[in-house]
Amino acid sequence: MKITIIHGANLNLLGTREPNIYGNERLEQLNQYILESFPSIEFDFFQSNIEGEIINKVQAASLNSDAIVINPGGYTHTSVAIADSIAASNIPVVEVHLSNIFARETYRQVSITGSKCTGTISGFGQYSYILGIKAALNLAKKGND
Numbered sequence: 001m002k003i004t005i006i007h008g009a010n011l012n013l014l015g016t017r018e019p020n021i022y023g024n025e026r027l028e029q030l031n032q033y034i035l036e037s038f039p040s041i042e043f044d045f046f047q048s049n050i051e052g053e054i055i056n057k058v059q060a061a062s063l064n065s066d067a068i069v070i071n072p073g074g075y076t077h078t079s080v081a082i083a084d085s086i087a088a089s090n091i092p093v094v095e096v097h098l099s100n101i102f103a104r105e106t107y108r109q110v111s112i113t114g115s116k117c118t119g120t121i122s123g124f125g126q127y128s129y130i131l132g133i134k135a136a137l138n139l140a141k142k143g144n145d
Contacts, residue, residue: 038137059088067093077107
């Protein structure tokens with residue numbers, strides 16, 4: 001089983017950007033936490049601040065992964081193009097967020113990308129990724145049955 005993890009805009013700044021909202025752990029620590037939590041799963045980790053690169057990764061992952069877990073960062077609220085790439089995907093896509101986007105600024109409460117995902121999980125810090133991966137694995141297994 002292979003899961004592609006896509007970290008979007010500004011997630012390379014984890015640990016230093018607004019730690020009161022996003023936590024103190026760096027992106028590398030988050031990736032390590034994921035690897036340790038699922039030792040039997042193959043992961044492809046990707047981070048970009050560039051919308052087109054994220055779209056390219058969604059398209060590529062649709063061809064060579066069993067599922068995608070994506071945190072588009074700020075593109076969540078603005079990117080019809082990323083949403084379209086998710087909609088075109090033929091594998092489960094789960095959107096995750098460290099913070100509870102529904103308890104934040106009004107403009108953050110709308111997820112354009114999430115509307116095209118199989119499901120969305122937010123507000124549990126790093127554990128949002130764990131929950132998202134568990135959901136993605138369950139969906140991928142059902143799809144392979």
